[in-house]
Amino acid sequence: MPLVKIEIRTGKSVAYRQSLIESLREAFVDALQTPEAALWIRLCERKEENFPMPPGRSADAVLIEISLMPGRSVERKEALYRAIVEHLVCDAGVHPDDVCIVLYEPPAENWAEHGGAFMTPR
Template identity: 35%
Template sequence: MGQVKIYGLRSALSPISREFSDILHGCVVDAFKYPENKRAHRFFYLEPEEFFYPEGRSQQYTIIEISLFEGRSIEAKKLLYKLIFERMETHLKITPNDIEITLTETPLHNWGIRGKAGDELALDYRVAV
């Protein structure tokens, strides 16, 4: 499943990247019943002159892009959003107004993983949740 990209201002995101990743991964595990041992997060730190964001957002504005296998229910996706918004605000004081999340789903056969097409893999978790 997931390849996660996280974009934000270096000054705001870099000091909290480990905790941010831990919280985000916990949300994915809880919402999608995803294995604890499968985390693929990449942080993209931007300088102020490289990151333009909408009016009304703070310097904590963060974009989360998650590429994943198709198959999760709408309810599971909405639970993921809810958990991310709640936990980031509770633990890191990043308001929901400063977080944007995009899920991009693709068929298993569009993934190449461990030398195979994704639809040929024996997964140790369910995608349809």
């Protein structure tokens, strides 16, 4: 059950925002074979004054935070990172230098759904 948050600056079109969401969805399906029903993606827009860009990033930078149950190899995670960047470049026109991805792996016992612990085989 990956949880994905995409953060961008405000002012982008609905079509662009939808292409970002779809790019992430496709990357997870391609790289991790994540069932779409298990994938939560949300896009958050930030005002320019609330989202300063570090040097070397454009105003079009995309920050992606992923929470994922632990257990995947470094190679699988790297495949996911590559798939995300490839889809964002091809589908949404994002420059690779404008993509930042952070992956968190809270232990499985810290996940719950439908009011109970969420445990799945890996």
